[in-house]
Amino acid sequence: MSVLRPGETCWRQAHADRAAFLIDTEAYFAAVFAAIQKAKRSILLLGWGFDPRTRLFPDGYDGPDDPDEVGRVLVELACSRPELDIRLLIWKSALPISASQQFFPHKARKWFENTPVKFRLDDQVPFGACHHQKVLVIDEALAFCGGGDIAVDRWDTAAHLDDDQRRIMPDQDHHAPRHEVMMMVDGDAARALGDLARIRWFRATGETLEPRPADGDPWPEHVPAAITHxxxxxxxxxxxxxxxxxxxxxxxxxxxxxxxxxxxxxxxxxxxxxxxxxxxxxxxxxxxxxxxxxxxxxxxxxxxxxxxxxxxxxxxxxxxxxxxxxxxxxxxxxxxxxxxxxxxxxxxxxxxxxxxxxxxxxxxxxxxxxxxxxxxxxxxxxxxxxxxxxxxxxxxxxxxxxxxxxxxxxxxxxxxxxxxxxxxxxxxxxxxxxxxxxxxxxxxxxxxxxxxxxxxxxxxxxxxxxxxxxLYSEARAVTSLHALGLQANSKSITSGR
Incomplete structure (x- = not known):
């Protein structure tokens, strides 16, 4: 029996003509940049963190007005293409966490003031919980999902060099080597992730968004598909x-x-x-x-x-x-x-x-x-x-x-x-x-x-x-069920938690 069962172990299953794995953030940021250049109707990002100062192609020097800062790139896109709807929905992080990130993403609200980019902080979670989803959807045709946020301490190559001057942050300090993985899909799978992102947007803002598909293919040309169909x-x-x-x-x-x-x-x-x-x-x-x-x-x-x-x-x-x-x-x-x-x-x-x-x-x-x-x-x-x-x-x-x-x-x-x-x-x-x-x-x-x-x-x-x-009572229940050859359905096991 398949482990993927909609309504039990997953929400939906949807077809993708192409899927690719992006190993480390150099690959992710390059793919994001290539894809958003092709965007025509919509860019919708969900994140745990976000910093508009993030360099997509760092070169070892971080100076004022770097043209590859993601905030600058998004604003320029939104201004040059009035029909392009760009929305960022980021967790409204707790103060101690925000302080560790120079009070981003909170400061990002000011960055996008008086611009066409719609930036919102999402606090619709219980006390102590966080929004940890990382999803980017472009034109209902391409989507990224994984562990990576667009932030200043994320970029690295797959080489993870000891002393890579490109791992530079706005304060001129350098962050540690870092390993990330993202997955990229197209087709109905991308549209399904768009549905998830719009549900989040509605819960956070009360605003209902309609899908905004577009002609064309935003898939980055330099990224080969690892899996098809x-x-x-x-x-x-x-x-x-x-x-x-x-x-x-x-x-x-x-x-x-x-x-x-x-x-x-x-x-x-x-x-x-x-x-x-x-x-x-x-x-x-x-x-x-x-x-x-x-x-x-x-x-x-x-x-x-x-x-x-x-x-x-x-x-x-x-x-x-x-x-x-x-x-x-x-x-x-x-x-x-x-x-x-x-x-x-x-x-x-x-x-x-x-x-x-x-x-x-x-x-x-x-x-x-x-x-x-x-x-x-x-x-x-x-x-x-x-x-x-x-x-x-x-x-x-x-x-x-x-x-x-x-x-x-x-x-x-x-x-x-x-x-x-x-x-x-x-x-x-x-x-x-x-x-x-x-x-x-x-x-x-x-x-x-x-x-x-x-x-x-x-x-x-x-x-x-x-x-x-x-926790250990639940662990014993799960392992006991499987020892008896039964499916460990968490809804029955955890109903008394």
């Missing part, structure tokens, strides 16, 4: 809010994907703090014929809050998986540059065998399962050509971390008996280092035990003292 699923997370029921499609799809795996689960993610997902993976690792699991994440989170909350919780869960890994099939890895600099992993990618690929905004934490808003794209296919493309995407991701081509990774995997053996063999320079959890202090153990800062849903956000009990 595919059914693309859109999966979401939405919290219970203003009489709307919670949407937990991404969480359910994650569990079903893990159980569907036969040989390999490849995960790239910023966070790994969900006890439910951990216990499901542990169950698979304990099976003699279960899949290998490769997790790639940041060695240490860049912000003090994430180090306090997410890193401590992750440490305990990695120890849990290592204890469950009786057959030696689990690797938790952190990428570093050749000079030993930490690469921030901000991508959210899941590849299961050669059959399922998912790219989106959701982290492998509690929040992304039911408290924040999230969106991702997924393809499941038994078509041999599509499976070759999915495997090539995964192999290229692994290879770019350790300095090999995707073809070299695929060859080593075939010759040595799997991805874990291939990584162990090719990773001679140690650029995928093992994640070694730091010793836990008493305060760290308290944070980890109660998953502070990482609620699973709206009601959970107010019940910190019982959070651990509820």
């Amino acid at each position: 595919a059914e693309v699923a859109i999966a979401r997370t939405e919290p219970a809010w203003k009489a709307r029921a919670p949407v937990e499609e991404i969480r359910d799809l994650t569990l079903e994907s893990i159980y569907a795996a036969k040989k390999l689960i490849y995960l790239e993610n910023q966070y790994f703090t969900s006890p439910v997902i951990t216990e499901v993976i542990a169950q698979r690792l304990g099976q003699p014929d279960g899949p290998a699991v490769v997790l790639v994440s940041t060695g240490e989170a860049p912000s003090w809050f994430d180090r306090l909350t997410m890193d401590r919780s992750r440490a305990a869960l990695i120890w849990r998986l290592r204890a469950a890994d009786v057959y030696g099939r689990f690797r938790a890895l952190r990428p570093i540059t050749p000079g030993g600099v930490t690469i921030i992993v901000h991508s959210k990618v899941t590849v299961v065998d050669d059959r399922i690929v998912r790219v989106g905004s959701a982290n492998l934490n509690n929040r992304s399962g039911g408290f924040d808003t999230e969106c991702e794209l997924a393809i499941e296919s038994d078509d041999p050509e599509t499976q070759i493309a999915i495997a090539a995407f995964r192999d290229r991701l692994v290879g770019h971390f350790i300095g090999y081509t995707g073809e070299a990774v695929a060859r080593a995997s075939a010759e040595l008996g799997g991805m874990v053996a291939a990584i162990d063999s090719l990773n001679r320079e140690g650029r995928l280092a093992s994640i070694e959890p730091a010793p836990m202090t008493p305060f760290g153990a308290f944070v980890s035990r109660y998953h502070l800062g990482d609620p699973a849903n709206v009601s959970d956000s107010w019940r910190v003292g019982r959070r651990r009990e509820r």
Whole structure:
């Protein structure tokens, strides 16, 4: 049975003539620039963050009035094409988060005053939650979805060089190497993402937007399609809010994907703090014929809050998986540059065998399962050509971390008996280092035990003292159902949370 089931593990499935994977933000920003130059009727962006000063083609010098600043590019487009409707809907971030970003995106409102660009901040989420969807739709014909925001500390190349002067910010400082992944689709899949974006716009502003399709093809000419003629699923997370029921499609799809795996689960993610997902993976690792699991994440989170909350919780869960890994099939890895600099992993990618690929905004934490808003794209296919493309995407991701081509990774995997053996063999320079959890202090153990800062849903956000009990009760329920051969439907499991 397919893991993609509209109304259960996804919202909709829609056809795309073309789909492509954009690895790292140099590729994403270049594709965005090429696509918006072709826009005729509409550009609609959803984001967690946004900074109009973001350079799309940084050159190592950041000066006044850079022509490639995204805010300047959008304003010039809107002024030169009166028929082009440009709308940006960005989360109205909490003050501490905004302060860490020089008070953007809040300051962006002034940037777009008296311009045709319509910029709005969206605060329509429960207290403590955030809008985390990252979607860009152009002319109802092309859409981007993934983990990347258009912000000043995001740009990097797939080389992740130690000292790349192009990773420059407006204050002339340079940000750390950073890994992002976006997915690009056209056709009905792009139109469906347009529907999602318009729903968000209505909820935030009360204004109903009609689709604005246009003749022409905004697909960037320099980007080849990785997959053609595919059914693309859109999966979401939405919290219970203003009489709307919670949407937990991404969480359910994650569990079903893990159980569907036969040989390999490849995960790239910023966070790994969900006890439910951990216990499901542990169950698979304990099976003699279960899949290998490769997790790639940041060695240490860049912000003090994430180090306090997410890193401590992750440490305990990695120890849990290592204890469950009786057959030696689990690797938790952190990428570093050749000079030993930490690469921030901000991508959210899941590849299961050669059959399922998912790219989106959701982290492998509690929040992304039911408290924040999230969106991702997924393809499941038994078509041999599509499976070759999915495997090539995964192999290229692994290879770019350790300095090999995707073809070299695929060859080593075939010759040595799997991805874990291939990584162990090719990773001679140690650029995928093992994640070694730091010793836990008493305060760290308290944070980890109660998953502070990482609620699973709206009601959970107010019940910190019982959070651990509820999360692990749910994990036991999910694994018990699958042990009995039953589908783990989260709506029945979590109805009492």
